[in-house]
Amino acid sequence: MNTTRRVILGAALAGATFIGGYLPGAAQETIKVGILHSLSGTMAISETTLKDVMLMLIEEQNKKGGVLGKKLEAVVVDPASNWPLFAEKARELIAKEKVSAVFGCWTSVSRKSVLPVFKELNSILFYPVQYEGEESERNVFYTGAAPNQQAIPAVDYLAKEEKVQRWVLAGTDYVYPRTTNKILEAYLLAKGVAKEDILINYTPFGHSDWQTIVSDIKKFGTAGKKTAVVSTINGDANVPFYKELGNQGVKATDIPVVAFSVGEEELAGIDTKPLVGHLAAWNYFQSVKTPENEAFIKQWQAFKKDPKAVTNDPMEAHVIGFAMWVKAVEKAKSFDPDKVIDALPGIEAPNLTGGVSKMLPNHHITKPVLIGEIKADGQFDVVSKTGLVAGDAWSKELPESKDLIGDWVEKKCGNFNTKTGKCGGV
Amino acid sequence: MPLLDRLLRILLLAATMAFAPATSHSQSADEAFSRLNADSFSDTARAVEILIATAHPQAAPIIEALAQSRLLAGGGSVAIRTPAGGFIDARTGQALPAEPPGLSPVRLNNNLRRVVQAALGGLGLLNPDPQLRARAAEAVFKSRDVSLLPVVESAIAKETDGRARAALRQAQAAILVAKADAPPFDRLAAMDVLRERGDQEALATLRSLPGDASPALKEAQSRAITEIEGKLALWRAGQNLWYGLSLGSVLLLAAIGLAITFGVMGVINMAHGEMVMLGAYTTFIVQEIIRSSFPGLLEWSLAIALPAAFLVAGLVGIAIERGVIRFLYGRPLETLLATWGISLILQQAVRTAFGPTNREVGAPAFMSGAFELGGLAITWNRLWIIVFAALVFGALLAILRLTPIGLQMRAVTQNRRMASAMGIRTGRVDALTFGLGSGVAGLAGVALSQIDNVSPNLGQSYIIDSFMVVVFGGVGNLWGTLVGAMTLGIANKLLEPYAGAVLGKIALLVLIILFIQKRPRGLFALKGRAVEA
Numbered sequence: 001m002n003t004t005r006r007v008i009l010g011a012a013l014a015g016a017t018f019i020g021g022y023l024p025g026a027a028q029e030t031i032k033v034g035i036l037h038s039l040s041g042t043m044a045i046s047e048t049t050l051k052d053v054m055l056m057l058i059e060e061q062n063k064k065g066g067v068l069g070k071k072l073e074a075v076v077v078d079p080a081s082n083w084p085l086f087a088e089k090a091r092e093l094i095a096k097e098k099v100s101a102v103f104g105c106w107t108s109v110s111r112k113s114v115l116p117v118f119k120e121l122n123s124i125l126f127y128p129v130q131y132e133g134e135e136s137e138r139n140v141f142y143t144g145a146a147p148n149q150q151a152i153p154a155v156d157y158l159a160k161e162e163k164v165q166r167w168v169l170a171g172t173d174y175v176y177p178r179t180t181n182k183i184l185e186a187y188l189l190a191k192g193v194a195k196e197d198i199l200i201n202y203t204p205f206g207h208s209d210w211q212t213i214v215s216d217i218k219k220f221g222t223a224g225k226k227t228a229v230v231s232t233i234n235g236d237a238n239v240p241f242y243k244e245l246g247n248q249g250v251k252a253t254d255i256p257v258v259a260f261s262v263g264e265e266e267l268a269g270i271d272t273k274p275l276v277g278h279l280a281a282w283n284y285f286q287s288v289k290t291p292e293n294e295a296f297i298k299q300w301q302a303f304k305k306d307p308k309a310v311t312n313d314p315m316e317a318h319v320i321g322f323a324m325w326v327k328a329v330e331k332a333k334s335f336d337p338d339k340v341i342d343a344l345p346g347i348e349a350p351n352l353t354g355g356v357s358k359m360l361p362n363h364h365i366t367k368p369v370l371i372g373e374i375k376a377d378g379q380f381d382v383v384s385k386t387g388l389v390a391g392d393a394w395s396k397e398l399p400e401s402k403d404l405i406g407d408w409v410e411k412k413c414g415n416f417n418t419k420t421g422k423c424g425g426v
Numbered sequence: 427m428p429l430l431d432r433l434l435r436i437l438l439l440a441a442t443m444a445f446a447p448a449t450s451h452s453q454s455a456d457e458a459f460s461r462l463n464a465d466s467f468s469d470t471a472r473a474v475e476i477l478i479a480t481a482h483p484q485a486a487p488i489i490e491a492l493a494q495s496r497l498l499a500g501g502g503s504v505a506i507r508t509p510a511g512g513f514i515d516a517r518t519g520q521a522l523p524a525e526p527p528g529l530s531p532v533r534l535n536n537n538l539r540r541v542v543q544a545a546l547g548g549l550g551l552l553n554p555d556p557q558l559r560a561r562a563a564e565a566v567f568k569s570r571d572v573s574l575l576p577v578v579e580s581a582i583a584k585e586t587d588g589r590a591r592a593a594l595r596q597a598q599a600a601i602l603v604a605k606a607d608a609p610p611f612d613r614l615a616a617m618d619v620l621r622e623r624g625d626q627e628a629l630a631t632l633r634s635l636p637g638d639a640s641p642a643l644k645e646a647q648s649r650a651i652t653e654i655e656g657k658l659a660l661w662r663a664g665q666n667l668w669y670g671l672s673l674g675s676v677l678l679l680a681a682i683g684l685a686i687t688f689g690v691m692g693v694i695n696m697a698h699g700e701m702v703m704l705g706a707y708t709t710f711i712v713q714e715i716i717r718s719s720f721p722g723l724l725e726w727s728l729a730i731a732l733p734a735a736f737l738v739a740g741l742v743g744i745a746i747e748r749g750v751i752r753f754l755y756g757r758p759l760e761t762l763l764a765t766w767g768i769s770l771i772l773q774q775a776v777r778t779a780f781g782p783t784n785r786e787v788g789a790p791a792f793m794s795g796a797f798e799l800g801g802l803a804i805t806w807n808r809l810w811i812i813v814f815a816a817l818v819f820g821a822l823l824a825i826l827r828l829t830p831i832g833l834q835m836r837a838v839t840q841n842r843r844m845a846s847a848m849g850i851r852t853g854r855v856d857a858l859t860f861g862l863g864s865g866v867a868g869l870a871g872v873a874l875s876q877i878d879n880v881s882p883n884l885g886q887s888y889i890i891d892s893f894m895v896v897v898f899g900g901v902g903n904l905w906g907t908l909v910g911a912m913t914l915g916i917a918n919k920l921l922e923p924y925a926g927a928v929l930g931k932i933a934l935l936v937l938i939i940l941f942i943q944k945r946p947r948g949l950f951a952l953k954g955r956a957v958e959a
Contacts, residue, residue, distance in 0.1 A: 039782075040773075040774055042883050042886075044882075045783055045784065045883075048781075048782045161536075161537065201926065201927075202928055203927040204928050204931060206886075206887045207927060208877065208887060209672075209673050209676070211805075211808070211919075212666065212669055212927075215662075215665060215803065216923070218626060219626065219658075219662075221626075222626040222627070222629045222630040222633070223630065224631070224632075224633035224635075225634070236784075236879045236883065236887075239784060239878065239879045240877055240878050240879070243876075243877060244805075246794075247794065247795060247796055247805040247806070247808075248796055248803060248805060249795065249796055252536050252539070253536055253540050253543065256536055265783055268784060269783065269784025269785060269879055270784075270786060271786060271788055271789065274794075277534075277535075277536050277539055373534075373535055375495075376495065381534075
């Protein structure tokens, strides 16, 4: 009922809000870049900042003289957290606005919804969010983390550093948590964890009454083995979850919670003092001390005119993705999508945590994995950092995908089966 | 945790020679302070170990400051920031005139936090304050370290305070029960102590026994586990009931304003959730003003926010009624669409004004944390929300029953033309009724700001549930809303442990649909002419 309502209202709203989206065209010939992030509806909380960071990057690039001597022009549209509308807006960006590349989407379902459009009209999408993997498409470049760049290193950290033997996999009921938990369960079972030492729990979107689940977690933790929670709880549901954890006194020293979808933005709405020591796994934290990051934070806070504006992981993914696109265009000496797609694999761009990320043939990138503990001020203290990890498009833990690879350079195939030597996968 | 073991062993040593002269250790104290400067977790842990082993006179304040992130290090020096905001040289304990430059807090991770807690626990066994001794005993209970047994036993012999003594005995039992070379009789007695404690921690301790036990011991163990589990299962049923009451009170708060606008006036108000959201944002604004201008009142910010939220939401409600809804009486579909549009406008307006991210509304101290009542864990914020919901319900009932405006409201909704003929200005009463319903939704927003996101989408998640409660309870009946909210809350929470949150919710919806098929007017249907009007 809720969804239908959102769909209808989203459609009504989009017509009204999107008129304001265009920036005035410059006199000289410009190159358009599409920004496809929800500015209204439920996902606006996360996606609005990504739109802003893209505007900032484009402005910065224009100050440096643009790309190939041409100024860039941002075209902003608002898909209003409405999945079918994402496809319509993508079509509008590519067919009507003739953008050279699109930076956008947050949820996996929005990405799946625009995918046919990008294939049909042959354009480029940079997708900046950590996701469940099991995909490699010619027109999409995944600058967020695949499960092996976030979930699995986090579980390894808990098993090694905190000696965790019993696991609660708690998630919101949709594709990302379900796939990630499937991968994690397979991984833990393969590592010798007993079936009864894994508890999997799903909750609806926006779940706000966590009393039962938090007390279940406490009960699960009384088996005499060290217990931890791996949380793929998404979006708004996190705030009441963490409030309940704090109130029921679940301390990080007893049962640590490691989250994959909680960043600086989400913590902005909570009093973090009772949560000190709970963990998050990302490829970037605002608290990372590198010259690149400090410059970026300064630039961002100046752009937002807010000295307290926070930065987060998907923003860094856009920074890397945009830099890679610029380099690829310069390498290809053209804005033509086919040439840029061919130029992108192998392109390197510095990330904000002191390394250099590289675009791989499977259209994922290399990233370091950082584990951070929540501090009393809502920031993260990095307690572990790996070297660069290459993103796997297809999980090696799942039997149905362990033989698949994505390779758009040599094999020209997103799901090449290394066993049978055939494209087309399973 | 070999580090922890080593540390506790050293603690024991320190306890026996607490008054030994520390001068010979000045060199290792230097090492401790340089390790605190190293910005590495293992170095910090080692430094804690050295401080305790050498019985450094500043060990206790330094470790306590470390636990609270008040220990600063950098450039070779280490300082403590006092809770009052002053600075102390950690090495000498002398006050510093100003914050030494270039220092940053010494970082902690969970392992280090456990080490620090255990250290504080070990130090605390000798503390003159019985409450701190009890807490230290609890830390020992959790760590179950054999090497601490002599210290615990000597502490029991000296202990005079009843509670601290009980805690120490439990700590002793937790250690003894797992000690393979302890006399079997002692181990059995220790098991009895754990069985009497009978909570989840005791269960965890019993379950983690090593497999070396004798058959008699094993039997006692399984008996104790069964007994504790049985007891806990009973408590858990009570706990689920409590959760149900708590969820019911939240539903009641969200729905009770709707019971007025929808139940009494018959207006399908899709913007009801946004009134709740406005109440929550008013709480945020009030708290921000108090924080910046009157910090002394922060504990009372929620009480101050209540009238403000009522007024803001109520006035917006009146504006909506006068501006839109009054032209649409008797046309439910148009009302539904118009209020839907209003809800979108309000959401986007708030998003534009406050930004799309969540806002933090702090909890006053009396609403934070939890307490134990037997085997029930009761969180303060939930308890206060139940009390608050009951108060709001009572007040609303009193307004409708006892005040002139309440009388007029009932008159207008029962027979508009008759009321008008008696000289009641029906338009004004309509506006006030709608304002009252909206204002009550604003009050709900103050309460919900304590447990949910303060975001533009706050209202959306409650609107469906609110309609469900009102329709289930019976339109036009406040008591029906109360019973409906509590029934749904408790049914939801009793289903959840068996069916999971997702299936539980679906099952509940199916049950309601079946119920509405059977009784279309809800639990407590109004009878008579008012229904047909």
